[in-house]
Amino acid sequence: MSPNGHPPLLEPQALEHLQRLPRPVYGHVQTLPNIVLGYRHTHPWGQLSYAIGGVLQVHTDNGFYLVPPQRAVWIPPQVQHRVSCPGDTCLRSLYLEHVPASWSSKQCRVIAINPLLRELIRTFSELPVHYDSNGADGRLVRVLLDQLVTAPEQQLMLPLPQHPRLRALCNHLQAQPDASTGLSDWAVQNGVSEKTLSRLFQRETGLSFRLWRQRMRLLSALPALERGERVTDVALACGYDSLSAFIAAFGRQFGLPPGAFLRARMDAQQAP
The missing domain is CATH 2.60.120.280 (Regulatory protein AraC)
Structure with a gap:
């Protein structure tokens, strides 16, 4: 007892x-x-x-x-x-x-x-x-x-396709968020049309490839921000060419800018 x-x-x-x-x-x-x-x-x-x-x-x-x-x-x-x-x-x-x-x-x-x-x-x-x-x-x-x-x-979930070719592409991009590989590149490598892959991607994930990649990049930024890394460094590592574009996309996805996310991180750490 x-x-x-x-x-x-x-x-x-x-x-x-x-x-x-x-x-x-x-x-x-x-x-x-x-x-x-x-x-x-x-x-x-x-x-x-x-x-x-x-x-x-x-x-x-x-x-x-x-x-x-x-x-x-x-x-x-x-x-x-x-x-x-x-x-x-x-x-x-x-x-x-x-x-x-x-x-x-x-x-x-x-x-x-x-x-x-x-x-x-x-x-x-x-x-x-x-x-x-x-x-x-x-x-x-x-x-x-x-x-x-x-x-x-x-909206902190990233849907993943079941089709092997699309899953391989998603795995590649998750491992390298700043990679420039697009659906057209993947279509050429796999000998299929981009239109076919685009339709299949939308059907299996519910998102267009462009929206999926944007969400993937923004989600990949969260662990680095939580570790306290500089926002500029995080933006570049996630494939954004400019800090302003990253901040705008982050705000649209999560409803607050990266700076507010970092403040929330500190508040959470100080909570009992």
Whole structure:
């Protein structure tokens, strides 16, 4: 027993051995080690991970999700995924037996975490495993779930095509965001028409190739910005020829300029 008379918290490593959660909603504070979780795996329950510091990356068959501070990612039950992050990433994770009714049962999503939701997650993550579902702790859980389902979804997902030729192109561009390779170049290399590849790309990702590459470049900028790198250096590394073009595109995608993102990063690091 803990000093306050509650059963001890479960260790994160023990989760994989559970057949079911001790409560329909369970949470804990977790700091990830400096390794890449490169293996694909699933959970029998849903997982919501909130990045306090560092940028969390979640890879699924259909897309790539980037989760900077002040955001959280929802991973539904039984969805194959792998996770990677810097060694100093700090998370607060919640595990839910049931998928909220208004969320797709198979779709990951990134949501914004406002100050109220941040404090609810922080408080809940410090509760004992066997909290009183019918008391004050249970009421806190219900408020937390209400806030989660109404949190705005963020466009921090990069859809990935399934076609081998298109997936190879996307892998190439993700590895080198500043590469100039275009759809026309790839069509010539693969002996097909650019129009054919363009139609296929739109059908499989829901985005034109131009919009996909812009989103890919902007998402690739987030980890570097979170590390505190100079905005000018980040813009060049992501394939932008001018700082002003990068700032304008960043603002259209994320609703704030890179400088405001960096300030949010500092606020997140200073939050309890």
